[in-house]
Amino acid sequence: MSSNQEFLVVERLVKHFPITRGVIFQKKVGEVHAVDNISFNIKKGETLGLVGESGCGKSTTGRAILQLQRPTSGHVYYKGVDLVHLQGVELRRMRRSMQIIFQDPYASLNPRMTVGEIIGEVVYVHGLARGNELRERVDALLNRVGLDPAYANRYPHEFSGGQRQRIGVARALAVNPELVVCDEPISALDVSIQAQVVNLLEDLQAEFGLTYLFIAHDLSMIRHISQRVAVMYLGTIVELTTQDELYLHPLHPYTQALLSAVPVPDAIVERQRKRIILKGEVPSPVNPPSGCRFRTRCPLAVQVCAEQRPDFREVSPQHFVACHLV
Amino acid sequence: MGRYITRRLIALIMVLLVVSAITFVLEHAVPGGPFDREKPLPPEIKANLERRYHLDEPYWKQYARFLNDVMIPHLTTQPPDGSIESDYLINVHIGPLYFLWMNFGPTISSKTRTVNDIFRQQLPVSFQLGIMAMMVAILLGIPLGILAALKQNTMFDYMGMGLAIIGVSIPVIVLGPLMVWIFGVELKLLPPSGWGATPPYRLGFLPQSFGWEYFKYAIMPAIVLGLGSSAVIARLTRATLLQVVREDYIRTARSKGLEERLVITRHALKNSLIPVVTVLGPMFAALVTGTFVTELIFGIPGMGRYFVTSITNRDYPVIMGTVLLYAFFLVVANLVVDILYAYLDPRIRYD
Numbered sequence: 001m002s003s004n005q006e007f008l009v010v011e012r013l014v015k016h017f018p019i020t021r022g023v024i025f026q027k028k029v030g031e032v033h034a035v036d037n038i039s040f041n042i043k044k045g046e047t048l049g050l051v052g053e054s055g056c057g058k059s060t061t062g063r064a065i066l067q068l069q070r071p072t073s074g075h076v077y078y079k080g081v082d083l084v085h086l087q088g089v090e091l092r093r094m095r096r097s098m099q100i101i102f103q104d105p106y107a108s109l110n111p112r113m114t115v116g117e118i119i120g121e122v123v124y125v126h127g128l129a130r131g132n133e134l135r136e137r138v139d140a141l142l143n144r145v146g147l148d149p150a151y152a153n154r155y156p157h158e159f160s161g162g163q164r165q166r167i168g169v170a171r172a173l174a175v176n177p178e179l180v181v182c183d184e185p186i187s188a189l190d191v192s193i194q195a196q197v198v199n200l201l202e203d204l205q206a207e208f209g210l211t212y213l214f215i216a217h218d219l220s221m222i223r224h225i226s227q228r229v230a231v232m233y234l235g236t237i238v239e240l241t242t243q244d245e246l247y248l249h250p251l252h253p254y255t256q257a258l259l260s261a262v263p264v265p266d267a268i269v270e271r272q273r274k275r276i277i278l279k280g281e282v283p284s285p286v287n288p289p290s291g292c293r294f295r296t297r298c299p300l301a302v303q304v305c306a307e308q309r310p311d312f313r314e315v316s317p318q319h320f321v322a323c324h325l326v
Numbered sequence: 327m328g329r330y331i332t333r334r335l336i337a338l339i340m341v342l343l344v345v346s347a348i349t350f351v352l353e354h355a356v357p358g359g360p361f362d363r364e365k366p367l368p369p370e371i372k373a374n375l376e377r378r379y380h381l382d383e384p385y386w387k388q389y390a391r392f393l394n395d396v397m398i399p400h401l402t403t404q405p406p407d408g409s410i411e412s413d414y415l416i417n418v419h420i421g422p423l424y425f426l427w428m429n430f431g432p433t434i435s436s437k438t439r440t441v442n443d444i445f446r447q448q449l450p451v452s453f454q455l456g457i458m459a460m461m462v463a464i465l466l467g468i469p470l471g472i473l474a475a476l477k478q479n480t481m482f483d484y485m486g487m488g489l490a491i492i493g494v495s496i497p498v499i500v501l502g503p504l505m506v507w508i509f510g511v512e513l514k515l516l517p518p519s520g521w522g523a524t525p526p527y528r529l530g531f532l533p534q535s536f537g538w539e540y541f542k543y544a545i546m547p548a549i550v551l552g553l554g555s556s557a558v559i560a561r562l563t564r565a566t567l568l569q570v571v572r573e574d575y576i577r578t579a580r581s582k583g584l585e586e587r588l589v590i591t592r593h594a595l596k597n598s599l600i601p602v603v604t605v606l607g608p609m610f611a612a613l614v615t616g617t618f619v620t621e622l623i624f625g626i627p628g629m630g631r632y633f634v635t636s637i638t639n640r641d642y643p644v645i646m647g648t649v650l651l652y653a654f655f656l657v658v659a660n661l662v663v664d665i666l667y668a669y670l671d672p673r674i675r676y677d
Contacts, residue, residue: 026479066581068577068580068581091583092583092584092585093583094583095581095582095583096583099581099582100581102574102577102578102581104574107573107574107575108574108575108577108578109575109578110575110578110579110593110597111575111597111671111673112596112597112670112671112672112673113593113672114672121579121582121584122582122583122584125582125583125584125585125588126583155672155673157673171578171582
């Protein structure tokens with residue numbers, strides 16, 4: 001779909017988790033199709049939003065891109081290098097330029113290390129600074145994310161959720177990465193603090209020219225921060241386009257349903273608005289439906305949807321949809 | 327931290343007082359005395375013997391005598407007279423003064439030995455054996471547990487944990503003689519019994535020299551004694567490490583680009599050792615104060631048998647001495663464990 005020379009290209013990425021039974025003699029009884037054959041690219045300096053409901057494979061996609069979970073198949077080209085084939089030292093060296101901000105600021109910081117150690121360690125292992133220089137760098141990072149450098153000697157449990165997420169941001173930025181995967185960085189935070197962290201992420205992007213893969217399930221937040229948005233459903237990307245296009249002209253029935261669920265802060269519009277209520281539950285990713293993943297809940301589904309998996313096509317410039325009916 | 331340790335050491339004195347009181351009550355509540363034989367002694371002789379050991383005095387006076395002799399330090403100008411009645415464990419000469427402390431008294435079962443003689447001659451042997459058994463337990467248990475956890479559900483895991491189960495389930499009375507037979511009698515690689523060091527000990531507990539002549543006696547008993555504990559440590563290490571490597575911050579460490587070795591040692595292991603360190607305290611106290619069966623099998627002149635025989639003999643001073651010794655080691659070992667906690671988990675702060 002695009003040349004390998006782009007910043008980040010994800011090609012036919014698949015991640016299946018085996019389900020095993022038995023204690024000593026394990027046998028595979030099935031697979032969770034967490035991510036199933038997805039392709040997209042990210043341009044340098046942009047923010048690509050990745051939305052979808054819980055369990056649709058958003059986080060797995062983010063981790064598989066960074067090789068924190070090895071993909072089952074597919075390719076991830078970062079500046080032309082296929083990360084899937086990198087091992088050991090080579091992969092660790094790449095981590096200098098690609099970092100991740102985790103969803104849960106409570107569990108993702110080692111409780112036995114001071115904030116200074118947490119942030120400094122990543123700088124240290126990549127050999128970027130030692131001793132006093134390292135300490136100054138940590139102080140500067142804390143300053144940049146709006147924390148008092150004097151906090152460097154404290155432990156994570158002494159901070160609030162928002163402060164911890166700032167520590168997570170400082171840690172991710174400590175090695176001056178180019179690509180940052182933001183894995184629902186704000187969903188564990190209070191609404192009052194979400195805006196602070198999002199604004200911080202935006203400021204940092206402007207300042208350092210960062211590229212974000214921003215994973216979230218909050219549509220309005222995604223709209224606010226991303227230039228392009230990919231919508232995931234049950235391990236596949238159903239629609240990918242620019243932010244304006246997606247919100248103004250959603251083409252995939254799932255995207256339409258999703259957007260219709262967002263309340264409009266206007267009583268008159270809200271009363272007249274037609275909501276598309278999806279029936280049923282998300283099917284199990286262990287046994288995904290044949291053909292189109294969404295057909296079991298799609299109000300428009302026809303025969304072909306069950307027989308053939310829809311291609312991910314560019315229906316208009318920069319607008320990709322996987323649906324037979326578009 | 328200094329204040330905390332001081333507080334704990336003061337608590338140690340309270341613990342020893344309470345333990346001594348309970349021990350005193352129990353040993354006298356148990357029927358029988360040190361001079362009850364199958365064929366009773368003539369009453370005059372028995373009365374004489376009891377007077378000799380102050381057993382004819384009322385109980386409160388006997389306990390007060392114990393407190394005065396053992397617990398309370400004395401500072402006098404008179405040197406102790408050298409009789410077995412005045413054998414002080416702490417006996418320091420400062421200028422014209424003598425600092426005397428901890429006279430546990432003569433043993434009843436021997437005419438010439440004091441409880442302090444046991445502490446000076448037998449305890450160091452048990453202590454050396456205990457330390458070595460402890461080292462076997464840790465050096466075998468922790469790596470085995472780590473290996474089993476990191477290679478979960480592989481042959482390493484099953485073999486390691488199988489070995490651990492064997493380690494816990496084979497009792498010392500089976501493994502000990504088996505090893506004596508194989509390595510001592512058949513292969514003649516190691517001496518089947520005895521101990522490689524004799525008093526006097528350096529610093530009161532260390533052998534004069536550490537050579538093959540010393541270690542060849544210690545290898546088998548240390549392994550036999552340490553194996554059971556190593557199995558406990560291995561299983562505990564495996565279980566806690568398995569839990570910790572699934573934590574989110576381990577993934578964070580990997581995302582930083584840390585080497586796997588550093589991820590395990592710096593992030594995972596430090597977080598998983600707290601339960602292991604917790605069991606090490608009581609384990610240490612039990613191992614260093616003497617283990618009857620192991621010492622018996624390998625003919626080691628340690629403390630172990632005094633724990634057992636003092637009770638059947640109603641040898642009151644020895645009972646008191648051994649019980650207090652065990653309590654002392656237990657409290658001190660747990661204090662060390664608590665200090666180690668603060669190192670392993672910096673969130674724990676005392677004071």
